[in-house]
Amino acid sequence: MSKKTSGSQLTTFMAEHCCQPVRMSLADWLNRNPTPVLCERKFDGFRVFLFKSGLKIVLTTKHARIYTQTSHPILFQKLQPLLKDSLPNQLILDGEYVTPDELHLFDVLRVNDEDTTTLPLFKRRELLHEILARTGVKDFEVETLQINSYSEVMKTLNDFMSKGAEGIVLKNPNSEYGERSSWLKLKLYDTIDCFVIKYERTGDMESTGIPHSWFVGVYDEAGQVVEMGKVGAYVKEVDPLKIKVGSVVEIQFQEVTEDLKFRHPHILRIREDKTPRECTIDQVKKGDLTEHFR
Numbered sequence: 001m002s003k004k005t006s007g008s009q010l011t012t013f014m015a016e017h018c019c020q021p022v023r024m025s026l027a028d029w030l031n032r033n034p035t036p037v038l039c040e041r042k043f044d045g046f047r048v049f050l051f052k053s054g055l056k057i058v059l060t061t062k063h064a065r066i067y068t069q070t071s072h073p074i075l076f077q078k079l080q081p082l083l084k085d086s087l088p089n090q091l092i093l094d095g096e097y098v099t100p101d102e103l104h105l106f107d108v109l110r111v112n113d114e115d116t117t118t119l120p121l122f123k124r125r126e127l128l129h130e131i132l133a134r135t136g137v138k139d140f141e142v143e144t145l146q147i148n149s150y151s152e153v154m155k156t157l158n159d160f161m162s163k164g165a166e167g168i169v170l171k172n173p174n175s176e177y178g179e180r181s182s183w184l185k186l187k188l189y190d191t192i193d194c195f196v197i198k199y200e201r202t203g204d205m206e207s208t209g210i211p212h213s214w215f216v217g218v219y220d221e222a223g224q225v226v227e228m229g230k231v232g233a234y235v236k237e238v239d240p241l242k243i244k245v246g247s248v249v250e251i252q253f254q255e256v257t258e259d260l261k262f263r264h265p266h267i268l269r270i271r272e273d274k275t276p277r278e279c280t281i282d283q284v285k286k287g288d289l290t291e292h293f294r
Contacts, residue, residue: 010049010051010058010060010066011060011061011062011063011064011065011066013049014048014049014060014061014062015062017049017109017117017177017178018047018049018062019094019107019177019178019179019182019183020183021169021183021184021185022180022181022184022185024181024184026150026153026184026186027150029170029181029184030150030153032181033170033172033175033181033182033184035147035148035149036146036147036148036173037146037147037171037172037173038122038144038145038146038147038170038171038172038173039144039145039146039147039153039156039168039169039170040106040143040145040168040169040171041142041143041160041165041168041169042166042167042168042169042185042186042187043096043098043102043104043142043165043166044098044166044269045096045097045098045099045104046061046065046096046097046098046272046273047061047062047094047095047097048060048061048094048095048096048097048103049092049093049094049095049109050079050082050091050092050093050094050095050103050105051091051092052083052088052089052090052092052093053089053090054090055083057069057076057079057082059072059103061273062273063272063273063275065272065273067097072100072101074100074101075097075100075101075102078101078103078137078139079103081135081136081137084134084135086134087131087134087135088111088112088131089112090110090111090112090113091108091110091111091131092108092109093105093107093108093109094106094107094108094109095107095140095142096142103140104140104142105132105140105141105142106125106128106141106142106144107121107124107125107128107177108124108128108131109177111127111131117176117177117178118176119176119177120173120174120175120176121171121172121173121175121176121177121182122174124177125144125173128141153168153170153186156168157186161187166187167186167187168185168186169184169185169186170183170184170186171184190252190253190255191250191251191252191253191268192218192228192251192253192279192283192284193248193249193250193271193278193279193283194216194218194228194248194249194251195216195217195218195246195247195248195249195276196214196215196216196243196245196246196247196249197214197215197216197217197225197227198214198215198245199211199212199213199214199215199245200212200213200214200215200230200232209241210240210241212232213230213231213232214230214231214232214243214249214267215227215229215230216228216229216231216251217279218279218280218281218283218284219276219277219279219281220280220281221280221281221282226260226281228256228260228261228262229261229262229265231249231251231265231267233265233266233267234266234267234268235266235267235268235269238267238268238269238270239270242270243267243270247270248270248271248272248274248275248276248278248279249267249268249269249270249271250267250268250269250270250271251265251266251267251268252265252266252268253266256284
């Protein structure tokens, strides 16, 4: 990351390299990725890359959002230990940013001139641990557990959820970064990212500005919009006035009907880090989303 590197170049790099968990049944995933596997807590935040070059650090999302010392002074004060002379001059780290000032790091893509993405995950985690241990700050590193069976996965999922986690991510310890189907995200309840197609207007909307409900959908393989029904409930942390046509929302639901409509949905959050084009039908077709991991 040179002084001339632009924010758009950084976000393009993230968009092209960001490894994503798949959605499939746990049994199918374990058939492809035999135990032991690694398990991490899933945080309710935004995926980011941390770029360090010399005495400069920036965080970026793949949708052109840049976090700097100016925009997030408290967070970047916590990151100062990464600027120690004993650490590599250049780093690219993968992690999750949780508002307002938390950062959880779980992977390393580059150390100086070395591309580490071809190393197996367990080697990358050893490298990340070594780098962060040298900062003297342990809070950055995401805790990793070794899981040895299906039942242990379920117990770990329930344990993490009881402590307020969003879920867990399972990872193949021998996988290269970005290797297909090597990461799996699990939650106790099913969620899906949709975009708002239109809204249902009521008389009260004239005074409150809040519609009765929003119609949401996803894109199919041909790029056509598939309507998934409507949702009118949302958690108290969601500001309904910020939900517009085109907004991406994360929806929690009990099941998807045969005609691809949600039962008992409600909005968990507005996903400012995602675009409508990323809301695709494969969230439903890859794995059985009516299965609850209980």
